[in-house]
Amino acid sequence: MKRQTTLHSDAFNGQAKRFKRNNGAGSSHSTVRVWTANSIVSGMNLHTDRVQNITRALSKWKSVTAQTPERHSNTYTISSTPFVSTVPSLDRSQEIVIAEAIKGRSLFITGSAGTGKTFTLLKLIRTLRSQGKQVAVTASTGCAAVAIRGSTIHSFLRLGMGNLSLSKARAITDANVSFQRLLQKTDTLVVDEVSMIEGHLFDLMDVVCTTARKCNSSHKPGEYDVNLCNNTRATFGGLQIIVCGDFFQLPPVRSKSSNLCFAFESAAWKETNLQVHVLPRAHRQSCNSFVGMLGEVRRGILSQYTRRVLNASVIGTRNLQPELSRKGDMLQFTKLFPLRAQAQSENMYRLNALPGFTVRYKSQFFSIKGQNSQNEFGSVECLIDLKQGCPVLCTKNIDESKGLVNGTSGFVVGFVRANKWNKNPCRNLLTESQARDLVDSAQGSHGSILSNHITGKMPAILPAVLFDNGTYSIVCTATWDKSDSAGQLVARVPQIPLILGWAVTIHRSQGMSLSLVETDLSHAFDFGQAYVALSRCKSAQGLRIRGYGPGSFRVHPKVVEYYSLHAS
Numbered sequence: 001m002k003r004q005t006t007l008h009s010d011a012f013n014g015q016a017k018r019f020k021r022n023n024g025a026g027s028s029h030s031t032v033r034v035w036t037a038n039s040i041v042s043g044m045n046l047h048t049d050r051v052q053n054i055t056r057a058l059s060k061w062k063s064v065t066a067q068t069p070e071r072h073s074n075t076y077t078i079s080s081t082p083f084v085s086t087v088p089s090l091d092r093s094q095e096i097v098i099a100e101a102i103k104g105r106s107l108f109i110t111g112s113a114g115t116g117k118t119f120t121l122l123k124l125i126r127t128l129r130s131q132g133k134q135v136a137v138t139a140s141t142g143c144a145a146v147a148i149r150g151s152t153i154h155s156f157l158r159l160g161m162g163n164l165s166l167s168k169a170r171a172i173t174d175a176n177v178s179f180q181r182l183l184q185k186t187d188t189l190v191v192d193e194v195s196m197i198e199g200h201l202f203d204l205m206d207v208v209c210t211t212a213r214k215c216n217s218s219h220k221p222g223e224y225d226v227n228l229c230n231n232t233r234a235t236f237g238g239l240q241i242i243v244c245g246d247f248f249q250l251p252p253v254r255s256k257s258s259n260l261c262f263a264f265e266s267a268a269w270k271e272t273n274l275q276v277h278v279l280p281r282a283h284r285q286s287c288n289s290f291v292g293m294l295g296e297v298r299r300g301i302l303s304q305y306t307r308r309v310l311n312a313s314v315i316g317t318r319n320l321q322p323e324l325s326r327k328g329d330m331l332q333f334t335k336l337f338p339l340r341a342q343a344q345s346e347n348m349y350r351l352n353a354l355p356g357f358t359v360r361y362k363s364q365f366f367s368i369k370g371q372n373s374q375n376e377f378g379s380v381e382c383l384i385d386l387k388q389g390c391p392v393l394c395t396k397n398i399d400e401s402k403g404l405v406n407g408t409s410g411f412v413v414g415f416v417r418a419n420k421w422n423k424n425p426c427r428n429l430l431t432e433s434q435a436r437d438l439v440d441s442a443q444g445s446h447g448s449i450l451s452n453h454i455t456g457k458m459p460a461i462l463p464a465v466l467f468d469n470g471t472y473s474i475v476c477t478a479t480w481d482k483s484d485s486a487g488q489l490v491a492r493v494p495q496i497p498l499i500l501g502w503a504v505t506i507h508r509s510q511g512m513s514l515s516l517v518e519t520d521l522s523h524a525f526d527f528g529q530a531y532v533a534l535s536r537c538k539s540a541q542g543l544r545i546r547g548y549g550p551g552s553f554r555v556h557p558k559v560v561e562y563y564s565l566h567a568s
């Protein structure tokens with residue numbers, strides 16, 4: 001007999017009912033459990049205004065149906081809206097990219113935000129590995145590396161801070177035989193978010209690969225050992241190079257005094273003869289006029305129409321559409337800040353203001369081969385504090401088929417005992433004293449802090465999260481892995497794949513898809529920052545702008561020139 005769990009928003013009697021139901025075409029009966037909005041909320045022990053908000057959010061749902069609780073890699077889905085989603089398939093231009101990669105071509109995959117560059121890259125890596133290729137997966141930043149399950153380019157190529165001279169990098173590589181072997185075995189080097197790689201760093205990458213693979217000096221095409229370098233060029237020691245990113249997005253982090261030099265200006269880039277693929281189709285946003293508007297922001301040339309749309313998103317809320325104003329009262333806008341300190345202080349301020357106890361998740365780093373450090377997982381928070389009622393964002397693709405991907409937002413309904421997930425989670429939410437019996441507790445300045453130490457096993461207490469797409473999940477530990485180029489695990493960090501969702505930095509938001517975004521562009525200080533912030537949002541209706549000024553939409557002229565010549 002099949003059991004279904006149904007959440008009825010319009011039945012406010014607070015009772016969980018059981019009844020028999022004819023199961024569609026077949027004649028078998030199934031037991032259906034009905035949870036009402038009130039039964040969920042009454043189990044939550046929240047403040048009245050929060051209860052009202054949540055009750056209203058829940059009452060938006062018509063009827064929420066899910067199968068018997070399913071176990072996924074790191075969630076147990078208890079109930080969900082009829083969220084119809086399949087794992088997306090590649091579009092035509094994404095397929096072409098993969099076909100070219102299979103042929104062994106070196107590629108630059110680019111395109112506007114949300115055109116599926118990273119999505120394509122992940123499929124490409126899987127495809128090449130399934131063909132027996134050794135693929136080294138790297139990215140310019142820790143966040144971007146985590147998103148594609150790779151390392152930072154700095155750590156993979158032993159580049160330190162990336163400011164070595166070319167001759168020093170050559171000497172260090174010459175002295176490290178095991179590192180040379182690693183690179184000699186590698187077939188493909190993948191680099192995501194290349195816009196944040198500085199020109200000198202790109203040349204360093206070339207020198208290190210060329211030296212390690214015993215090819216002749218860099219930047220001299222034609223002089224290389226044909227046994228190792230089976231491509232028709234010398235750069236990167238004959239490795240297949242696949243770089244991905246959008247130079248209209250964030251540029252390299254640099255000191256105020258240094259000149260901005262993009263990767264495409266480097267000698268190695270110019271000599272590598274990368275095949276350029278511009279992905280044309282926006283997948284993050286579905287509304288053409290919003291996609292068009294973002295296209296103008298990307299190039300820093302705003303039409304009257306775009307200015308009108310931006311102005312309509314600027315708050316004081318009087319310009320917001322009435323429906324959005326109402327939604328805004330109960331749904332959580334994610335604030336995107338240019339600076340990390342701004343995002344952290346907003347999150348801590350809001351968390352401390354929430355009543356109730358804090359559940360803390362402390363992660364424990366594991367290095368399989370001993371030479372990695374937790375710093376390489378820079379974007380995975382060691383400490384995550386959550387409270388009942390706090391908004392959260394997924395930091396990982398937990399279950400794409402349920403829409404739980406990096407950036408999906410929701411809020412913590414409460415906490416459950418890890419081994420009690422299959423009961424009605426709303427009736428089994430832990431009280432503070434129950435929770436205190438399960439984990440270490442201490443008194444913080446804003447109430448109790450209950451600490452879970454995550455050592456690879458399931459923590460004792462798990463958060464129950466209601467995601468904005470209607471999926472209701474107990475979120476379990478996820479792991480962030482670092483592999484070598486053969487795909488062998490070398491280091492791992494387990495952590496709850498959630499962060500506080502009141503605010504994140506624009507840098508951290510890169511790669512995310514968000515439904516409701518609030519940002520203050522008047523403080524955007526770098527090229528592409530405003531574009532990254534706005535392009536996280538799936539629709540113009542979900543956008544709130546605190547302000548913007550004449551300098552908010554700066555685009556570097558060298559980027560405009562590069563794209564007009566090579567990637568239009």
Ligand SMILES: Nc1ncnc2c1ncn2[C@@H]1O[C@H](COP(=O)(O)OP(=O)(O)OP(=O)(O)O)[C@@H](O)[C@H]1O
Nearest residue numbers: 088089090091113114115116117118119283284511
């Ligand atoms: N072919 C596709 N069909 C459906 N959805 C897709 C497809 N390709 C990508 N997506 C979805 O579009 C969203 C954006 O994809 P992705 O993050 O890869 O874009 P991106 O170009 O790397 O964006 P950004 O430059 O902002 O980091 C993701 O939710 C992804 O799952």
